[in-house]
Amino acid sequence: MQLPYSESYKIKMVETIRKSTRGEREKWIRDARYNLFNLNSDQVFIDLLTDSGTGAMSDIQWSEMLLGDESYAGARSYYKMKSAIKDIFGFDYFLPTHQGRAAENVLFSTLVKEGDVVPGNSHFDTTKGHIELRKAIPIDCTIDEAFDTELIHPFKGNVNLDKLEEVLKSNRAENIPFIVITVTCNSSGGQPVSMKNLRDIYSLAQKYHIKVLFDAARFAENAYFIKKREEGYQDKTIGEIVAEMFGYADMMTMSCKKDAIVNIGGFIALRDEELFKRASVYNILFEGFITYGGMSGRDLSAVAQGLYEGTDFNYLETRIKQVEYLGGKLIDAGVPIQMPIGGHAVFVDAKRFLTKVPKEEFQAQTLAVELYIESGVRSVEIGTLLADRDPVSRENRFPDLEFLRLAIPRRVYTNNHMDVVAVALINVWERRNSITHGFKIISEAPILRHFTVELDRV
Numbered sequence: 001m002q003l004p005y006s007e008s009y010k011i012k013m014v015e016t017i018r019k020s021t022r023g024e025r026e027k028w029i030r031d032a033r034y035n036l037f038n039l040n041s042d043q044v045f046i047d048l049l050t051d052s053g054t055g056a057m058s059d060i061q062w063s064e065m066l067l068g069d070e071s072y073a074g075a076r077s078y079y080k081m082k083s084a085i086k087d088i089f090g091f092d093y094f095l096p097t098h099q100g101r102a103a104e105n106v107l108f109s110t111l112v113k114e115g116d117v118v119p120g121n122s123h124f125d126t127t128k129g130h131i132e133l134r135k136a137i138p139i140d141c142t143i144d145e146a147f148d149t150e151l152i153h154p155f156k157g158n159v160n161l162d163k164l165e166e167v168l169k170s171n172r173a174e175n176i177p178f179i180v181i182t183v184t185c186n187s188s189g190g191q192p193v194s195m196k197n198l199r200d201i202y203s204l205a206q207k208y209h210i211k212v213l214f215d216a217a218r219f220a221e222n223a224y225f226i227k228k229r230e231e232g233y234q235d236k237t238i239g240e241i242v243a244e245m246f247g248y249a250d251m252m253t254m255s256c257k258k259d260a261i262v263n264i265g266g267f268i269a270l271r272d273e274e275l276f277k278r279a280s281v282y283n284i285l286f287e288g289f290i291t292y293g294g295m296s297g298r299d300l301s302a303v304a305q306g307l308y309e310g311t312d313f314n315y316l317e318t319r320i321k322q323v324e325y326l327g328g329k330l331i332d333a334g335v336p337i338q339m340p341i342g343g344h345a346v347f348v349d350a351k352r353f354l355t356k357v358p359k360e361e362f363q364a365q366t367l368a369v370e371l372y373i374e375s376g377v378r379s380v381e382i383g384t385l386l387a388d389r390d391p392v393s394r395e396n397r398f399p400d401l402e403f404l405r406l407a408i409p410r411r412v413y414t415n416n417h418m419d420v421v422a423v424a425l426i427n428v429w430e431r432r433n434s435i436t437h438g439f440k441i442i443s444e445a446p447i448l449r450h451f452t453v454e455l456d457r458v
C-alpha cells in the first residue's frame, strides 16, 4: 500500500485556543458591529481571517532571531537577507520595509504619479489603495475565465494579453509606470499565473518599454502550481522555477508575512541601480535606513531563513494539500467554491451560497458573520465591502466575485481543525435558505473601509 500523505514537520510548541458558546458569539459579533476585524482574538476559536503574518516560525527561524544583528547600519542580518534575495530571486538591489504595503508606499512614491494607469491582474487591495491614493488608475486585465467560479482553469491568475496590449497601446509609456503581476493572485482566489503568461507579459512589456513589477507575497505557492500544472516543469525544482519566474520581472515588492513565513516584514528588490537610489530616499523617510527599513535585525534574519523554508517542496506540498483537504470536504457537500482550489485559501462563492440575500446587503460579509456565530471560525469578506466605493462617483462597486475567504495560516492548524471548519460551513449551507437579509453600513472610512466599517442588520 502507498504510504499516506502527512505533514513535513512535527510540533514543538503549542498555544491553547478557547471554544465559546453560540450566545457569547452572538453578543461579541454584535458588539464588534458585525466587523470580524473588531473581534478580540480570544473570541475566535479557529482564525482563518488571514494567512498574513499568522504562520508558525520554525526552530531554525527562532534560532536566527537570537543571531539577529541589531546594528543600525550594515548589520549582518541585512547581508543575510540580501544574499537570500540574490540567491532566490536574482535581484542585486533590495530595500527592507516593515511589511508589503510599506514596500508599495516606497516604490510607488518613486514611480506612480497622478493620471498614470497601472495594468495588472486583479490588484491586491493595498496595491490598489496605493495607486488610487496617488490619483492613478489600476486596470484589471485578468483573463475572463477567472470570473467564472465553476470553470476549472489551471492558471486563473493569468493576464489576458489582448486586454493588456490595449492598455499599453492606448496610453503613453510615460503614464504607465509599470505592469503589476500578483503571484499568486489573491483577489481572484489565490490563483496562480503560468510561466508562459509571465514570459509573454514580459516580452509585451519590453516591446512597449514598460517595466514589470511582481507583487510576490505568494511567489512560492505560484511556483508549486507551475511545477504541478504546467507542461515541462514537473522535473524542475521550486528554486529553478522561481529563478525563471523572476527573470521575467524588473522589480518586486514582497509581503514576507506570507511565503517567507514570518510575523512581520517586507521588501523591494530591483535590478536598476538608479531606481534603487531614488527609492532609497523614500525608504529612509518612511521606513528607516536602507539596511534595516522598519525591521529589527532579528526579523531580517528570520526572513532570510523563511525564504528558504518557504521554497522547500515538502513544506509547500504540506501547505497546499491542507488547503485542498478543506476545499475537498466543502466540494463533497455541494458548497460552491472557486475552482480550482487556490494556494493559501478556500474561496467560497457567496453569491451562489446566499442567493436570497440582495447584493446591496453584502452577501459574503453576511456569510462570514453566520459562520462565526455557528462555530467561532473567523473568515473574511473578499467582496463588495473590500471593493470600496468608486473614487469618482462614490457609488458602491459590486465586484464580479463575491467571496468568503478561508485563509489557512502556515504550519498552524491540523486537519482536525479543518474538519471543524468544514462542518460549521456545511451547517450554514444546510440552513442557507432561511438567511434572507444581510447588513447595512453605519459608518465607513473613505479608503480600505473593510478594516473599520461598522454594520447593522437590515
Ligand SMILES: *Cc1c(COP(=O)(O)O)cnc(C)c1O
Binding pocket: 052, 099, 100, 101, 102, 124, 126, 127, 182, 186, 215, 216, 217, 218, 254, 255, 256, 257, 258, 265, 266
Ligand atoms: C499581503 C499582501 C500585500 C500587502 O502586504 P502587507 O504585508 O499586508 O502590508 C500586498 N500584496 C499582496 C498580494 C498581498 O497578499
